[in-house]
Amino acid sequence: MKEELIISGRNLPHIDPHLNLWHWPISLYLFLGGLAAGILFFAAIIVLFNKEEKYLGSVKWATLVPPVALVIGLGALLFDLSHVLYSWRLYVTFRIDSPMSWGAWTLMLVTPLSFLWSISYFKEYFPNWNWQKGFLSYAGSLIDFLNEYKKVMAWILLPSTIILGIYTGILLSAFNARPLWNNSILGPLFLTSGLSTGAAAIILMAKSHTERRLFSLIDLVLIGIELFLITHMIFGMQAGSQVQIEASHLILGGEFTIMFWIFVVILGLAFPAMLEIFELIGFKVPAVAPAILVLIGGIVFRFVMVEAGQITRYLY
Amino acid sequence: MRYAMAIDTKKCVGCADCVVACQTENNVPVGYCRDWITETVDGSYPNLEIELRSERCNHCENAPCVRCCPTGASQIAEGGIVFVEHDECIGCGACIESCPYEARYVHPDGYVDKCTFCMHRVTEGKDPACVAVCPTKCMYFGDIDDPNSEISKMLATRKQKTLAPEAGTDPHIFYLT
DSSP states (O other), X not given: OEEXXXXXXXXXTTTSSSOXXXXXXXXXXXXXXXXXXXXXXXXXXXXXXXXXXXXXXXXXXXXXXXXXXXXXXXXXXXXXXXXXXXXXXXXXXXXXXXXXXXXXXXXXXXXXXXXXXXXXXXXXXXXXXXXXXXXXXXXXXXXXXXXXXXXXXXXXXXXXXXXXXXXXXXXXHTOTTSTTTOSTTHHHXXXXXXXXXXXXXXXXXXXXXXXXXXXXXXXXXXXXXXXXXXXXXXXHHHTSOHHHHHHHTTTTTSTTHHIIIIIIIIIIIIHHHHHHHHHHHTOOOOTHHHHHHHHHHHHHHHHXXXXXXXXXXXOO | OOEEEEEETTTOOOOOHHHXXXXXXXXXXXXXXXXXXXXXXXEETTEEEEEEEXXXXXXXXXXXXXXXXXXXXXXXXXXXXXXXXXGGOOOOOXXXXXXXXXXXXXXXXXXEEOOXXXXXXXXXXXXXXXXXHOTTOOEEEEETTSTTSHHHHHHHHSOEEOSOGGGSOOOOEEEEO
């Protein structure tokens, strides 16, 4: 028998009985950040391949989501800060060793860009407004300017949305004190999940059958990669050190097994993938079904990772 | 100059004077503590082995809490003391997530707090409060870069261990076993 107890009666809020500091605001932001990254990435790709006209839903309508998602996500993060009046400190320095610092600055770049992207379509959202007169004429020239430099925005968005999608995973994986998170697969996994939820959102707001088909195919490939990465992550943990093996028990028989396997892997990945394969073969499947399931799987995945990861710890 | 602490687990009785002295010295809010006593019991009755440890922030050389801080509030002072600049801390909690020893907590005032090796006492040449008050005198504090300091001599002659060395943090609280 080996037993370890704290006998001086420590009961620190959020630390005891096990670390429970980060909850729904963090999980929500991780999901919304990945979603926004995915949608903007595809919008940028479509524009750079000059396929704007063919895939209008992805560049014009789905891109209404990222500004809202990023504002809500950032709001959740700010709400979570315990010393929020000092949060401006994030923006007077850049710490290269801190993924949170990369994220703060990447968001500083992507959030305004996402607003500008949506603004550039205002003339098409509201064609009946009088764009010649007064304030609207100034707005109109801004919109024309943005449209002229749409490709520049797309080129900037390409690497920055990748960073936005991947840094959340790198941030968690950099905490070596939390064995469930401390593997280098988490960054690519979060990126793939973000891109997949982005593709799912685009399917929901797609304007043509061609577009739905393309993004169903993209989503299918991304789900495949995601399933591979999750398998790889679990194998890696099982072949890791004692703390990683114990951490993996949480999703292999422990309290998070059902949430992870039923809601993330089956309902969130495998089942939507099956539906999308049926759809591509030719069966009539409502495209919204796999898309909504992927989105639900994405957010549950982040909740599971955030909550389970904080239970895992080093044993000494 | 590198400050470190050595704690003789053979002499610690688990009285928790170090816990109370720290709370008094540093105005730690009620319900919070910067250090705590851990009891490890090994074996089965009647062949039991007990180890008592007074644990706190290990002021690691490769501190993950300093590395992950997005504002640089978590810093290393002279002598390797890891501390938090309260006005630069945004309370994100990344450092708390990154500490393998769970040494940090969120202070009610919003910033993140932890053991500071009583920096305000150390700069005046005194020992941290916990070391000063220990009734069995089992705690040693000093400069391990100075081969003549008491702690260096203890570390040179006694078997010792650190907590979770495989975490890669290079902690500087040594438990003499």
